[in-house]
Amino acid sequence: MPDPDLVSRALARNVKRLRTERGHTLDALAARSGVSRGMIVQIEQGRTNPSVATVVRIGDALGVSIATLLDYEEGPDVRVVPGDQAVPLWTGPKGGTGTLLHGIEAPGPLELWDWRMAPGEEYSAEPHPAGTVEILRVVEGELALVHGGRVHAVPAGSTVSFDASHAHVYRNAGERELRLTMVVSVPPPR
Structure with missing residues (x-):
């Protein structure tokens, strides 16, 4: 870290x-x-x-x-981010983490995240700018994604995408650790 x-x-x-x-x-x-x-x-x-x-x-x-x-480095065209330099930005009360692995401007912001959540943990996300899309791949456990007032069960091995310009919640309603990889694509500023 x-x-x-x-x-x-x-x-x-x-x-x-x-x-x-x-x-x-x-x-x-x-x-x-x-x-x-x-x-x-x-x-x-x-x-x-x-x-x-x-x-x-x-x-x-x-x-x-x-x-x-x-970003604390001005890097070359190819940038390798060692695992110990990934930035944990969210920590849950039971030890879960949301870690930004890497991100680029392509032409708008594009971010890759690793999330781990203990049973019972959740993260409530505020709406992102219009046109923002998230893609989540559940690696372990089962994600309860709350979006548009509905709960969507996303089991391990599944991938989900959604319009992130609405409030949404990531929740581990299961009995074992939830691990997911997330990509966030934000449109370039107007």
Whole structure:
């Protein structure tokens, strides 16, 4: 796992750089993202460890992936991300994790995630920008995907895709660990 201070410094540098490149004031980014001006200031100064939802909202407002916000290397055309440098962004109360494995801009943000959830854990995701699609492949256990007010059972070996511009929940309603791989595709900013 990368050094948390390195990740925090990269987030601070990248948010400030991208905000400036796009000509957004702190107030404008706050309005676009729904994240308070004060929180953005703390992020840009590297004084806070924001939640996944906060980082997602800022990335969406800037039109970039979480991976771009957390990128602490300027790399070549081919970039290998060692397993110990993947960034865990969600930790469940029973030890589950949501880890960003890699991400690119293609032409919009494209992210690859590894999720592990203990029995009874769940993650509630806020709506992403219109046109965002998620694809989930259940490796172990059974996912209960809540989308559009319905629960969809997705057993091991199955893959599901859905419009992620609506609130959704990943839940492990089973009795053993749930493990899934997820791809998130966000359309490029207009």
